[in-house]
Amino acid sequence: MPPIYVTQPYLPPLEEFIPYLQKIWSSKVLTNGGPFHQQLEQALCEYLGVKHLALFTNATIALVTALQALRITGEVITTPYSFVATAHSLLWNGIKPVFVDVDPSTLNLNPAKIEAAITPQTTAIMPVHVYGHPCDVDAIQKIADNYNLRVIYDAAHTFGVQDNNGSVLNYGDLSVLSFHATKVFNTFEGGAIICPDEKTKIRIDHLKNFGHVGEVNVVAPGINGKMSEFNAALGLLQLKYVDQAILLRKKIDAAYRERLKTVKGIHCLDPTGEKVANFAYFPILVQGDYPISRDALYQKLKDSGIHPRRYFYPLISDFPMYRGLPSANRENLPVATAAAQQVLCLPIYPDLDVAVVDEISSFIAAQ
Numbered sequence: 001m002p003p004i005y006v007t008q009p010y011l012p013p014l015e016e017f018i019p020y021l022q023k024i025w026s027s028k029v030l031t032n033g034g035p036f037h038q039q040l041e042q043a044l045c046e047y048l049g050v051k052h053l054a055l056f057t058n059a060t061i062a063l064v065t066a067l068q069a070l071r072i073t074g075e076v077i078t079t080p081y082s083f084v085a086t087a088h089s090l091l092w093n094g095i096k097p098v099f100v101d102v103d104p105s106t107l108n109l110n111p112a113k114i115e116a117a118i119t120p121q122t123t124a125i126m127p128v129h130v131y132g133h134p135c136d137v138d139a140i141q142k143i144a145d146n147y148n149l150r151v152i153y154d155a156a157h158t159f160g161v162q163d164n165n166g167s168v169l170n171y172g173d174l175s176v177l178s179f180h181a182t183k184v185f186n187t188f189e190g191g192a193i194i195c196p197d198e199k200t201k202i203r204i205d206h207l208k209n210f211g212h213v214g215e216v217n218v219v220a221p222g223i224n225g226k227m228s229e230f231n232a233a234l235g236l237l238q239l240k241y242v243d244q245a246i247l248l249r250k251k252i253d254a255a256y257r258e259r260l261k262t263v264k265g266i267h268c269l270d271p272t273g274e275k276v277a278n279f280a281y282f283p284i285l286v287q288g289d290y291p292i293s294r295d296a297l298y299q300k301l302k303d304s305g306i307h308p309r310r311y312f313y314p315l316i317s318d319f320p321m322y323r324g325l326p327s328a329n330r331e332n333l334p335v336a337t338a339a340a341q342q343v344l345c346l347p348i349y350p351d352l353d354v355a356v357v358d359e360i361s362s363f364i365a366a367q
């Protein structure tokens with residue numbers, strides 16, 4: 001059996017992409033908000049059910065720019081249980097991350113722990129909808145309103161996710177999506193900021209284009225965050241297939257749940273109230289009553305050609321540039337620390353054969 005990785009990017013039929021490339025070759029418009037860029041922004045607003053969306057070269061630059069757009073400074077409360085780009089976007093803005101522990105059932109930022117971490121320097125909260133499962137958005141907004149804080153969601157995993165009110169991307173002041181190759185919807189590399197009003201969208205558009213307004217005006221120290229026409233064209237084609245891709249993911253998710261539900265010591269993380277899920281990841285917790293440790297299972301799976309990933313281990317707060325912060329102390333983060341020791345994300349992607357899910361599940365059950 002060829003190696004099975006935690007994910008495999010979804011790609012549309014190559015021949016369907018050629019006409020898009022022909023258009024780019026004949027127009028010679030390669031970037032700078034060209035026609036495919038404009039079309040994709042419009043198409044994604046409609047598909048996702050959001051008002052304004054600014055495409056980016058990737059989610060990391062989008063997070064950095066989102067903080068700039070709202071002029072966030074000082075301290076920002078965030079989660080240690082995420083991909084390192086979440087906190088890096090703060091450091092790139094000279095902002096001090098303040099880590100707060102996660103909720104044991106969702107592994108998202110625990111709102112009950114936020115208030116104790118607020119200081120006079122706190123200006124914002126940056127939660128993550130980990131694995132595409134929505135945060136407790138109402139509780140977070142209540143705290144933000146009480147303390148006059150902004151909320152920027154790292155929604156890198158949250159493409160297409162809805163709760164009873166519609167798109168989860170509409171919560172907070174801004175949300176940031178990733179269209180990286182490993183994501184549910186990919187443009188090879190890419191990302192977007194979702195914002196509720198046109199004024200903010202215009203500011204974000206300036207910031208992602210060096211701060212340029214017209215030919216001779218520069219209104220802010222912007223960056224180059226623009227998505228190219230190649231990536232935007234691919235996005236338009238990917239959008240035609242994304243519902244089908246999510247449906248295939250749903251089948252894999254259901255198969256794992258069915259086969260692993262009786263395995264002692266394996267806990268499959270449950271969805272958290274989303275009305276429409278995207279099945280971006282399949283995280284399990286390898287608990288104390290499982291016969292071997294998480295790392296032993298991880299190694300055994302790898303030795304047999306299956307490559308799960310320990311998302312998110314190590315915690316961001318354990319990396320050298322963060323671990324000196326007072327909030328990075330593990331005693332402050334017991335739930336995140338335990339989850340990082342137990343979690344294993346199993347392979348899930350549209351083309352994964354259910355027979356392979358059977359094999360992986362049987363392997364896990366047989367230890």
Ligand SMILES: Cc1ncc(COP(=O)(O)O)c(C=O)c1O
Pocket residue numbers: 058059060061082083085086128154156157177178179180190191
């Ligand atoms: C939670 C989270 N935030 C941010 C990013 C960064 O996204 P990108 O690779 O598009 O820069 C990722 C993953 O890549 C992620 O998982």
